[in-house]
Amino acid sequence: MYFHHSEDRQMLADMLGRYLQQRYPFDIRNKISASPEGWSRTHWAELAELGVVGALFGEGAGGFGGTGFDIAAVFEGLGKALVVEPFLGTLMAGQALAMAAGKQDALLAEVIAGTTLLAFAHEEPQSRYDVSDVETQALPNSAGWALQGCKAVVPQIEAADRILVSARIAGAPGDEAGIGLFLVDKAAARLRGYPMVDGGRGGELVLDNTPATLVAKDGFPLIEQAIAAGIVALAWEAVAVMDVLKTTTLDYLRTRRQFGVPIGKFQALQHRMATVALEIELARSAAISAADALGQDRRTRERAVSAAKYTIGRVGTLVAEESIQMHGGIGMTWELPLSHYAKRLTMIGHQLGDEDHHLERFIALGHA
Amino acid sequence: MDLHFSPEEMAFREEVRAFLKDRLPTRIAEKVRTSKRLTKQDMAEWHAILNERGWYANHWPKEYGGPGWSVAQAAIFDIESALAHAPRIVPFGVSMLGPVLIKYGSQAQKDHWLPRILDGTDWWCQGYSEPGAGSDLASLKTSAVRDGDHYVVNGQKTWTTLGQYADMIFCLVRTSTEGKKQEGISFLLIDMKTPGVEVRPIILLDGEHEVNEVFFTDVRVPAENLVGEENKGWTYAKYLLTYERAGLAGVGGSMAAFNHLKEIAQSQRKGGRPLAEDPLFAARLARLEINLENLKITNLRVLAASGSGGSAPLEMSAMLKICGTEIRQEITSLTRRALGPYAQPFVSEALDEGFNGAPIGPDYAAPVAVDYFNNRKLSIFGGSNEVQREIITKALLEL
Numbered sequence: 001m002y003f004h005h006s007e008d009r010q011m012l013a014d015m016l017g018r019y020l021q022q023r024y025p026f027d028i029r030n031k032i033s034a035s036p037e038g039w040s041r042t043h044w045a046e047l048a049e050l051g052v053v054g055a056l057f058g059e060g061a062g063g064f065g066g067t068g069f070d071i072a073a074v075f076e077g078l079g080k081a082l083v084v085e086p087f088l089g090t091l092m093a094g095q096a097l098a099m100a101a102g103k104q105d106a107l108l109a110e111v112i113a114g115t116t117l118l119a120f121a122h123e124e125p126q127s128r129y130d131v132s133d134v135e136t137q138a139l140p141n142s143a144g145w146a147l148q149g150c151k152a153v154v155p156q157i158e159a160a161d162r163i164l165v166s167a168r169i170a171g172a173p174g175d176e177a178g179i180g181l182f183l184v185d186k187a188a189a190r191l192r193g194y195p196m197v198d199g200g201r202g203g204e205l206v207l208d209n210t211p212a213t214l215v216a217k218d219g220f221p222l223i224e225q226a227i228a229a230g231i232v233a234l235a236w237e238a239v240a241v242m243d244v245l246k247t248t249t250l251d252y253l254r255t256r257r258q259f260g261v262p263i264g265k266f267q268a269l270q271h272r273m274a275t276v277a278l279e280i281e282l283a284r285s286a287a288i289s290a291a292d293a294l295g296q297d298r299r300t301r302e303r304a305v306s307a308a309k310y311t312i313g314r315v316g317t318l319v320a321e322e323s324i325q326m327h328g329g330i331g332m333t334w335e336l337p338l339s340h341y342a343k344r345l346t347m348i349g350h351q352l353g354d355e356d357h358h359l360e361r362f363i364a365l366g367h368a
Numbered sequence: 369m370d371l372h373f374s375p376e377e378m379a380f381r382e383e384v385r386a387f388l389k390d391r392l393p394t395r396i397a398e399k400v401r402t403s404k405r406l407t408k409q410d411m412a413e414w415h416a417i418l419n420e421r422g423w424y425a426n427h428w429p430k431e432y433g434g435p436g437w438s439v440a441q442a443a444i445f446d447i448e449s450a451l452a453h454a455p456r457i458v459p460f461g462v463s464m465l466g467p468v469l470i471k472y473g474s475q476a477q478k479d480h481w482l483p484r485i486l487d488g489t490d491w492w493c494q495g496y497s498e499p500g501a502g503s504d505l506a507s508l509k510t511s512a513v514r515d516g517d518h519y520v521v522n523g524q525k526t527w528t529t530l531g532q533y534a535d536m537i538f539c540l541v542r543t544s545t546e547g548k549k550q551e552g553i554s555f556l557l558i559d560m561k562t563p564g565v566e567v568r569p570i571i572l573l574d575g576e577h578e579v580n581e582v583f584f585t586d587v588r589v590p591a592e593n594l595v596g597e598e599n600k601g602w603t604y605a606k607y608l609l610t611y612e613r614a615g616l617a618g619v620g621g622s623m624a625a626f627n628h629l630k631e632i633a634q635s636q637r638k639g640g641r642p643l644a645e646d647p648l649f650a651a652r653l654a655r656l657e658i659n660l661e662n663l664k665i666t667n668l669r670v671l672a673a674s675g676s677g678g679s680a681p682l683e684m685s686a687m688l689k690i691c692g693t694e695i696r697q698e699i700t701s702l703t704r705r706a707l708g709p710y711a712q713p714f715v716s717e718a719l720d721e722g723f724n725g726a727p728i729g730p731d732y733a734a735p736v737a738v739d740y741f742n743n744r745k746l747s748i749f750g751g752s753n754e755v756q757r758e759i760i761t762k763a764l765l766e767l
Contacts, residue, residue: 001377001440002370003669069369250764264765267758274757277764278687285665286658292371307658363654367645 003288009065009073012055016074019050020081026337030199033084038193038201039159044085048114056091061098061108068232068291075233079240082337082344084200086117086156088351091233093118093164096181096226100216107162107183119160120230121151121184121205122223129353131224132176136207138167138214145182145212151205155351158193158203160186165205165212166219181219182212198347199340224298227352228305232294234348235287238312241345242280245323248338249273252327269326276322279315286311303365306358312348313355320345371665373440381444388452391417395721400453401628403735405576405719408533412488414455415462419486425462432470432478433486439671443619450620451627458530461485461492465538468555468608472596481557495525495539495558495582496605503755505540506550506602510584512541514591519543519556521564521587527749531567531580534560544599555601557593564588572745574738575716609685609751616685617667617692619660625699626660629653632706632732643706656698663691683763686756693746693753700740711737 005013024043032040047053055070057063065071071091078087094111097104097118110116127133136149147167157163163184171178188211193203216222253264253273263269286308293304320342324331331338349355373381396410418424427442428434437445450456457463462485469478484490501508510523521541531537537558544552558565564587569577596604633644633653643649670684704711710729717723718734727734747753 001373001668001672003672005369072369253761254765254767262767264761264767270761270765271754271757273764274686274690274760277683277760278690281666281669281684281687282659282662282691285662285669288369288371288669289661289665292369307661310655310658311662359651359654359658362658363650366654366657 005069005073009069012051012065012070013073013077015050016047016052016077017080019047020077020083024081024083026082026340029082029084030340033082033199034195037159038195038199039085039156044117045114047085048112053087053090053114054112056087057094057098057108057112061094062105062112063108066095066098068229068294071229071232071294072236072287072291075236076240079237079344080244082199082241082340084156086119086159088230088233089119089155089157089160090117092120092226092230093162095229096120096164096219096222097215099222099225100181102215104215116161117159119154119157119163120226121154121157121163122166122227123152123154125150125152125204127152129357130174131227132179132220133173134166134168134179135173136165136167138169138180138182138212143211145180145214147182147184147207147210147212149207151207153202154205155196155202156200157205158186158191158201162186163189163205164215165207166223167207167212169217176220177218179219179223180214181216181222183215184210184212196347198343224302228290228294228301231305231309231352232287232290234351235283235290235308235312238316238345238348239280239284239287241341241348242283242316242319244341245319245338245345246277246280248341249276249323249326252330256328263326272322272326276319279318283311283315299365303362306353306362306365309353310355310358310362313358316345316349317355371668373444377438377440377444380441381448384445384448385452387421387423388448388454391421392452392454393417396455397453399721400455402732403719403739404721406455407721408491408530411455411458412491415457415488418457419488424457425466425486427463428466428470432466432482439674440668443668443671447620447623450624453624456621458491460494460529460534460538461490461536464494464608465492465557468538468595468604471607472555472604476592477557477595490535491530491533493528493531493534493537493560493582495528495537497527498524499526503752505605505751506553508540508542508553510539510541512543512554512556512589514543515588517591518588519591519594521556521558521584521589523584525582525584526570526579528567528580528582529578531560531582532569532577536560537565537582538595540601540605543601550602552599553601553605554598555595555604556589557595558584558587558589562587562589572742574742576738576742578742617663617688618696619664619667619692622660622663622692622696622699625696625703626656628732629656629699629703629706632703632730635730636706636708649702649706652702656695656702659691659695659698663688663695666691681763683760686751686759686763689750690747690753690756690760696746697743700736700743703736704740707733707736714738 054063055065055074058066111118124135139146165182165184166179167182169178169180190206191203193201196202254262256263290304290308293301324342330336415424422435425434426437430436466485469481498508512519512521537560539556539558540553541556542552543554564585566583568581570579572578634642636643638646710733713728
């Protein structure tokens with residue numbers, strides 16, 4: 001039993017931290033985030049060269065990591081700097097591809113090298129976090145497959161060269177069986193991109209007789225595991241964002257003076273701050289538990305993952321709101337990095353299932 | 369990171385389970401399981417059984433009679449004991465005074481008092497709070513004035529848990545009114561049988577005699593019973609407060625209580641189905657279960673960081689105290705709600721050993737409401753949770 005990163009992971013985390021500190025300071029991040037592309041190919045290539053993408057995948061997939069705690073170390077680092085590049089989609093799509101029976105080695109090698117980017121297009125306008133609610137249809141034709149339907153709010157989909165798309169081969173929306181996974185070339189897809197409230201870009205994917213290559217016929221278990229990895233990533237990103245909010249709020253309580261004293265002298269604020277600090281520690285424990293559970297049996301894994309996402313959602317909202325409140329007016333400004341961290345933390349709650357969704361799922365898994 | 373117990377620790381857990389199965393008296397475990405009243409003899413009996421195995425002072429260093437456990441082992445013991453419905457070890461002598469004497473006591477004090485803690489010769493109680501010094505402990509007024517080779521003690525302590533059983537009391541007393549209020553406090557060991565010591569019961573809202581007032585009128589205490597230096601008592605008191613380690617979050621007790629709650633929620637019916645399947649109640653249970661799991665891991669993290677035999681950072685101890693007590697209170701609150709109308713009847717005798725009357729409502733109902741009321745104390749004692757919140761922020765702010 002120990003609760004620190006292994007030496008290898010710590011080295012990776014330190015290296016990533018140094019890179020982001022030097023090359024990705026906050027003003028650069030905001031420029032990239034608000035740019036027409038909403039991400040930076042230069043940084044992506046450099047981070048891939050440092051091995052940050054490779055750390056997300058196991059040796060079988062050509063990487064050198066891929067466990068829950070590898071994902072944790074990477075996304076903790078990314079969260080601290082509020083990185084907008086498409087790591088989440090790459091992680092989920094890449095992990096699903098690595099689990100698929102078909103040989104995807106060549107594609108994964110390009111992904112790890114940073115030359116090909118992936119997106120993971122699973123959720124739909126009506127699905128509201130329900131993993132099995134897939135309406136998009138996959139129809140076989142002479143050339144292979146064609147997809148018909150719509151995929152919703154896919155992070156950084158415009159950055160992707162290849163998009164991993166779920167579509168129904170058989171059954172009805174809500175069935176776990178009959179969901180296939182397909183690769184779609186961005187060039188063949190119709191995208192509607194847009195900026196996101198917390199930075200970077202997302203997009204809708206419209207599939208209208210769009211040609212696709214089948215990756216897995218029975219895709220549900222792969223999707224579920226890819227999402228579990230994505231939730232571990234989001235949980236650690238969230239904890240890192242919370243740590244930044246905590247540190248900056250403490251600094252503010254120390255230095256901002258009102259009524260002749262630092263505002264940290266006021267009991268009302270001390271109590272709010274203490275609650276924030278202790279809830280962050282509980283959230284960190286939930287993130288540790290989820291990272292650990294990634295390699296375990298389905299029920300253990302999914303319960304831990306849902307518990308973590310519930311916790312992150314609950315605590316994330318608290319920390320974001322309280323950080324702004326304790327900063328007062330200045331916390332409302334675009335200029336202060338704090339507000340951008342608060343926005344990101346809140347929006348993590350809207351990705352891959354919110355607090356209510358995962359509480360309900362945790363209960364359902366308990367009855368199973 | 370690795371959250372899992374090693375093969376050696378798993379083997380240790382089996383050893384603890386076997387010991388509990390073999391040596392924990394069924395009679396006592398059944399009383400704990402059903403929240404019956406424990407007598408002094410019940411508690412002393414369990415202490416003696418643990419001491420015989422060398423597991424009573426389980427966080428003391430080996431040279432003083434501790435088993436030399438790692439933090440993981442101590443956590444395992446805590447959880448397994450609670451799940452087996454063992455009584456909680458009464459902490460005042462073994463968990464509170466013991467570590468203070470080991471760190472700050474003289475050789476003579478260690479030689480005299482530590483063996484007597486282990487073999488149960490002395491039942492200790494804690495003289496900290498006063499009517500005018502609760503959360504603001506340092507404003508205590510009970511005075512000790514040096515007179516030759518004695519101190520003469522006058523004043524009053526309150527909320528003295530199980531003081532009615534005690535042979536000895538360790539007290540914070542004022543030996544100086546100069547300077548900061550924290551700087552005039554000393555740590556004194558007082559024999560409860562000394563003339564001038566009077567114990568009066570305080571009956572709590574659940575009708576139970578658990579705590580007392582202790583009055584001191586010209587009580588003469590040998591000067592050799594001063595621990596450490598005069599006017600340095602606040603340092604020792606603080607050390608004691610941060611030294612509760614594994615027990616601080618009460619994880620094992622909460623796990624056992626949560627299991628009990630889940631059983632009750634399965635057996636209670638709402639709309640023809642188990643209450644546990646009611647969406648609103650299921651959501652309350654699930655939130656609690658997740659919070660408890662998060663607390664468990666946080667507790668292990670703090671233990672791992674504090675290292676074997678060490679004490680946890682102040683703010684982390686305070687966090688565990690808040691989270692642990694809030695969760696336990698939420699468990700007792702949900703258990704009370706789960707009973708519906710049958711939370712109301714209260715037959716006090718039903719909590720005594722050997723009660724043969726027919727239960728009113730479900731057989732687990734009798735102690736539930738009083739248990740809830742009794743546990744309101746958790747967020748008040750040991751430094752109220754509001755005081756803990758200040759400790760956390762002040763430690764983080766370093767203002």
